[in-house]
Amino acid sequence: MHKSTGILRRALVFAPALGLLLLLAGCAAQDYPQTTLQPRGDFAHLVDSLFRTTLLWATVVFILVEGVLVYAIFRFRGKPSDAEPSQVHGNTTVEILWTVVPAVILAFIAVPTVQTIFRTSSTPPGEVVEIEVIGHQWWWEYRYPGLKIVTANELHVPVNKTVSLKMTSGDVVHSFWIPQLAAKRDVFPKKYNPLWFKAEVTGDFPGQCAEFCGLQHGRMGLRVLVDSQPVFDAWVKQQQTGSPLVDAGKVPASMSDSAYRATGDSVMLKGKLAFMTGGCIACHAMAGTATAGLTILQGPNLSHVGSRTTIVAGMLKNTPTNLRHWLTDPQAVKEGSLMKLPRPLTEDEITNLVAYLRAHQ
Amino acid sequence: MATSVLEHSAVHHAEAKSGLWSWITTVDHKRIGILYGASAFLFFLLGGIEAFVIRLQLMTADNTLVSPEFYNQLFTMHGTTMIFLGVMPLSAMFFNYFIPLQIGARDVVFPRLNAFSYWVFLLGGLFINAGFFFNAWPNAGWFGYANLTSAQYSPGLNTDFWVIGLQILGIASIAAAVNFFVTIINMRAPGMTLLRMPMFVWMSFITQILLLLAFPVITVALVFLMMDRHFGTHFFIPAGGGDPILWQHLFWIFGHPEVYILILPAFGIVSEILPVFSRKPLFGYTAMVFSGVFIAFLGFGVWSHHMFATGMGPFADAFFSLSTMLIAVPTGVKIFNWIGTIWGGSLQFKTPMYFALGFIAMFIIGGLSGVMHSSPPADLQQTDTYFVVAHFHYVLFGGSIFALTGGAYYWLPKMTGRMLNETAGKIHFWLMLIGFNLTFAPMHILGLNGMPRRVYTYPAGLGFEFWNGLETVGAAIIVVSQLVFIVNLIVSLRRPRNAPADPWHGATLEWSIPSPPQEFNFPEVPEVKSSIPLWDLRRELGSLPEPQRVSGAGIHLPNPSYYPLVAAIGVFVTLGGILFAQPHFPWYVITLTGVAVLFYGVYRWAFEPAG
Numbered sequence: 001m002h003k004s005t006g007i008l009r010r011a012l013v014f015a016p017a018l019g020l021l022l023l024l025a026g027c028a029a030q031d032y033p034q035t036t037l038q039p040r041g042d043f044a045h046l047v048d049s050l051f052r053t054t055l056l057w058a059t060v061v062f063i064l065v066e067g068v069l070v071y072a073i074f075r076f077r078g079k080p081s082d083a084e085p086s087q088v089h090g091n092t093t094v095e096i097l098w099t100v101v102p103a104v105i106l107a108f109i110a111v112p113t114v115q116t117i118f119r120t121s122s123t124p125p126g127e128v129v130e131i132e133v134i135g136h137q138w139w140w141e142y143r144y145p146g147l148k149i150v151t152a153n154e155l156h157v158p159v160n161k162t163v164s165l166k167m168t169s170g171d172v173v174h175s176f177w178i179p180q181l182a183a184k185r186d187v188f189p190k191k192y193n194p195l196w197f198k199a200e201v202t203g204d205f206p207g208q209c210a211e212f213c214g215l216q217h218g219r220m221g222l223r224v225l226v227d228s229q230p231v232f233d234a235w236v237k238q239q240q241t242g243s244p245l246v247d248a249g250k251v252p253a254s255m256s257d258s259a260y261r262a263t264g265d266s267v268m269l270k271g272k273l274a275f276m277t278g279g280c281i282a283c284h285a286m287a288g289t290a291t292a293g294l295t296i297l298q299g300p301n302l303s304h305v306g307s308r309t310t311i312v313a314g315m316l317k318n319t320p321t322n323l324r325h326w327l328t329d330p331q332a333v334k335e336g337s338l339m340k341l342p343r344p345l346t347e348d349e350i351t352n353l354v355a356y357l358r359a360h361q
Numbered sequence: 362m363a364t365s366v367l368e369h370s371a372v373h374h375a376e377a378k379s380g381l382w383s384w385i386t387t388v389d390h391k392r393i394g395i396l397y398g399a400s401a402f403l404f405f406l407l408g409g410i411e412a413f414v415i416r417l418q419l420m421t422a423d424n425t426l427v428s429p430e431f432y433n434q435l436f437t438m439h440g441t442t443m444i445f446l447g448v449m450p451l452s453a454m455f456f457n458y459f460i461p462l463q464i465g466a467r468d469v470v471f472p473r474l475n476a477f478s479y480w481v482f483l484l485g486g487l488f489i490n491a492g493f494f495f496n497a498w499p500n501a502g503w504f505g506y507a508n509l510t511s512a513q514y515s516p517g518l519n520t521d522f523w524v525i526g527l528q529i530l531g532i533a534s535i536a537a538a539v540n541f542f543v544t545i546i547n548m549r550a551p552g553m554t555l556l557r558m559p560m561f562v563w564m565s566f567i568t569q570i571l572l573l574l575a576f577p578v579i580t581v582a583l584v585f586l587m588m589d590r591h592f593g594t595h596f597f598i599p600a601g602g603g604d605p606i607l608w609q610h611l612f613w614i615f616g617h618p619e620v621y622i623l624i625l626p627a628f629g630i631v632s633e634i635l636p637v638f639s640r641k642p643l644f645g646y647t648a649m650v651f652s653g654v655f656i657a658f659l660g661f662g663v664w665s666h667h668m669f670a671t672g673m674g675p676f677a678d679a680f681f682s683l684s685t686m687l688i689a690v691p692t693g694v695k696i697f698n699w700i701g702t703i704w705g706g707s708l709q710f711k712t713p714m715y716f717a718l719g720f721i722a723m724f725i726i727g728g729l730s731g732v733m734h735s736s737p738p739a740d741l742q743q744t745d746t747y748f749v750v751a752h753f754h755y756v757l758f759g760g761s762i763f764a765l766t767g768g769a770y771y772w773l774p775k776m777t778g779r780m781l782n783e784t785a786g787k788i789h790f791w792l793m794l795i796g797f798n799l800t801f802a803p804m805h806i807l808g809l810n811g812m813p814r815r816v817y818t819y820p821a822g823l824g825f826e827f828w829n830g831l832e833t834v835g836a837a838i839i840v841v842s843q844l845v846f847i848v849n850l851i852v853s854l855r856r857p858r859n860a861p862a863d864p865w866h867g868a869t870l871e872w873s874i875p876s877p878p879q880e881f882n883f884p885e886v887p888e889v890k891s892s893i894p895l896w897d898l899r900r901e902l903g904s905l906p907e908p909q910r911v912s913g914a915g916i917h918l919p920n921p922s923y924y925p926l927v928a929a930i931g932v933f934v935t936l937g938g939i940l941f942a943q944p945h946f947p948w949y950v951i952t953l954t955g956v957a958v959l960f961y962g963v964y965r966w967a968f969e970p971a972g
């Protein structure tokens with residue numbers, strides 16, 4: 001009996017240690033691109049250090065209380081034939097003690113909590129990149145009012161610059177979540193919620209809608225692409241071409257029909273025709289077409305869709321094959337998606353559209 | 362003459378003893394308890410099947426076992442079912458059966474209202490599930506966040522089934538809560554002061570108060586939503602000047618107390634089991650009572666901790682964060698008192714004790730993760746992720762379900778007169794404990810590593826595959842554990858009665874009468890001198906004689922009645938009619954018919970001789 005309690009005692013020490021190890025193993029962050037445990041932005045760091053404080057206290061309390069519980073379970077096992085144990089009804093001293101001690105521990109969590117609440121509640125002063133985020137069923141729209149850009153699903157930001165997000169929704173409640181850079185904040189129609197962050201490294205950070213928003217909530221992904229300043233500047237320039245917010249989408253002569261005709265680029269002309277006659281124009285803004293200047297349409301601005309790494313809210317890599325799949329039957333790719341084509345496209349139309357869309361870098 | 366009256370009543374009661382009709386017309390709190398238990402257990406199994414299909418779908422990345430639509434229905438109905446049709450009515454089974462027995466009463470105060478509550482609950486549960494057959498199972502989450510639930514974004518009947526079904530269930534809950542509240546206030550045996558009530562009765566009492574205060578709020582919210590959907594109002598519709606956040610406030614003002622409605626009965630059950638199997642009274646009885654009261658009180662001041670991501674501003678965040686952390690103090694007191702109860706005891710390892718101890722061990726984990734997201738900035742990462750799913754399953758499964766299962770092993774011998782098999786019980790426990798932890802512990806890791814909730818699938822490459830696969834294995838083990846329980850239950854029910862009145866050396870009054878109890882419970886109303894009356898008696902007498910079944914002649918009992926069922930059907934039709942509220946359809950004819958049936962039922966019920 002003595003021996004077995006010894007083993008049990010050792011098991012008691014090892015079990016939580018093992019659990020922690022497992023947790024840490026489970027947290028090797030490179031395996032989890034969407035992890036909250038490897039912050040890469042200042043906001044996420046504030047949250048993370050608070051999280052680590054709470055985790056530390058939770059672990060201490062966990063080991064102590066579970067330890068005492070398991071100890072008591074083994075220490076006080078009895079047989080029906082044993083004498084009745086002493087009939088203790090309570091003990092005021094220990095009862096006061098175990099009311100006060102947890103309260104004190106909570107204070108160690110409460111103080112940094114309140115500090116962090118206030119530190120995260122307003123954007124730090126200084127120069128910021130302002131971006132408007134609009135949640136839609138089931139994709140994300142971004143507008144850069146200062147830079148005059150409208151884009152979708154992939155948010156480009158410069159490294160080491162504070163980004164200030166003003167977030168709203170075009171339909172139902174969503175939640176914009178970028179775990180490694182900041183955290184999440186719900187977005188509501190007719191209301192603006194803020195979130196800010198400063199990314200500390202360049203890279204590609206996945207995120208996702210975190211508030212249930214209907215059928216395709218599970219496929220409402222996004223990415224944040226943190227660029228070095230020169231890369232970001234180049235991207236901005238590119239996106240401004242034909243942007244609905246710049247001269248109502250007016251495009252340079254090199255992107256006009258006559259320029260296409262002059263170079264004998266019939267695919268672009270045919271693609272554009274399919275874009276008009278296939279109904280795309282009803283939902284998508286597109287440089288060089290009648291909708292170039294519109295920001296009120298139901299679907300994403302496609303003027304630079306070719307420059308994205310993914311399409312359909314992060315669901316598909318932006319490859320010709322995937323684009324073809326998507327245009328062939330959007331409802332088969334993403335059931336219920338609000339991209340409802342007025343008529344199926346022909347093989348030729350799809351081929352031309354794929355080339356046309358991919359050329360819109 | 363006196364004898365003939367007695368004979369008559371004996372015959373009358375004998376008649377009512379068996380057959381379907383006797384169950385339909387019963388007003389006996391014990392039978393109603395069994396009805397609650399049987400119905401709730403079936404709903405619980407349904408919710409479990411839903412959960413298992415969810416786990417199968419999430420077993421691998423990009424899985425297509427179920428469609429997104431069906432997945433959304435599954436998680437909506439899993440939550441709705443487990444909360445409103447599983448855990449709450451399983452608690453109601455114990456309220457019904459054991460509150461009167463533990464306070465030494467012959468029935469609840471309003472036996473027919475009790476039957477009415479049950480029938481309304483059953484019809485509400487069937488109604489909310491009926492959508493399945495019309496391809497309209499609710500699909501907007503058990504929390505039904507506006508404005509996704511508006512007619513624009515949720516056309517179709519799915520949300521109507523949910524809104525109306527929950528209103529029906531709310532009526533059942535409020536009626537039952539009134540009944541138990543008044544019963545506990547008025548029907549206690551002589552000598553049973555409030556501070557001598559068994560802890561299960563105390564926690565149940567607090568639960569009834571929570572029900573009475575919380576359910577009207579959700580009812581109001583549901584009525585608003587129904588008006589928005591059918592009658593052109595804009596309570597939650599931003600385009601019309603309404604506010605979706607109003608829904609969230611109303612929902613969680615109900616929703617957080619609801620958490621305590623689900624867990625306080627479990628606290629009570631565990632507080633009954635631990636002393637009995639430690640052979641030692643509950644440690645710190647008074648502290649246990651007041652921590653329960655304090656938890657319930659604070660429970661109404663923390664609701665916005667579900668809304669830290671909505672952007673309430675730093676002052677509201679700080680307030681709700683601190684109030685939430687404060688709740689950890691009385692909750693901690695309870696845990697320490699439970700450990701204090703087993704400390705120095707002579708622990709008897711019977712199945713109920715396994716589950717009670719498992720409850721403490723798991724509930725601690727759920728409590729600690731709860732403290733972790735009471736910190737709003739940290740919660741901005743955790744909310745709406747699998748970390749939160751892990752948290753509340755440690756509280757509601759590791760907590761409520763473990764305790765309710767322990768309660769079943771503890772009290773079923775009293776209810777059925779048959780012992781359950783101990784070996785099977787222990788196998789059940791270990792499978793459930795292992796399966797539970799395999800299923801839910803990895804969810805902490807997944808949530809912190811970026812897996813959101815309520816997603817019908819997840820892409821490969823985010824690192825979610827391994828843990829999700831493991832969780833599904835865990836869920837399969839839970840399924841097996843439940844099968845062990847069902848077999849144990851069936852085998853025990855098919856055997857002749859073998860349970861003594863007091864198989865565990867209990868401390869409370871229900872163990873002083875035969876198993877199962879006779880219809881009138883107590884031949885003589887017992888008198889009580891402490892919170893452990895049976896232990897007092899045993900100490901006095903040395904040992905307790907096995908109580909004999911006696912003739913109930915001369916004991917006044919209420920007559921069976923089917924008017925509660927009629928009235929319940931009236932409620933069902935009244936609210937159900939609103940399902941048909943389409944322009945140009947005379948739905949109000951259905952609703953008015955329901956009102957007429959309700960009035961007829963209540964009228965006849967009111968003038969029916971009581972007994």
Ligand SMILES: [Cu+2]
Nearest residue numbers: 209211213217
């Ligand atoms: Cu969403």
Ligand SMILES: [Cu+2]
Nearest residue numbers: 617620664667
């Ligand atoms: Cu809560």
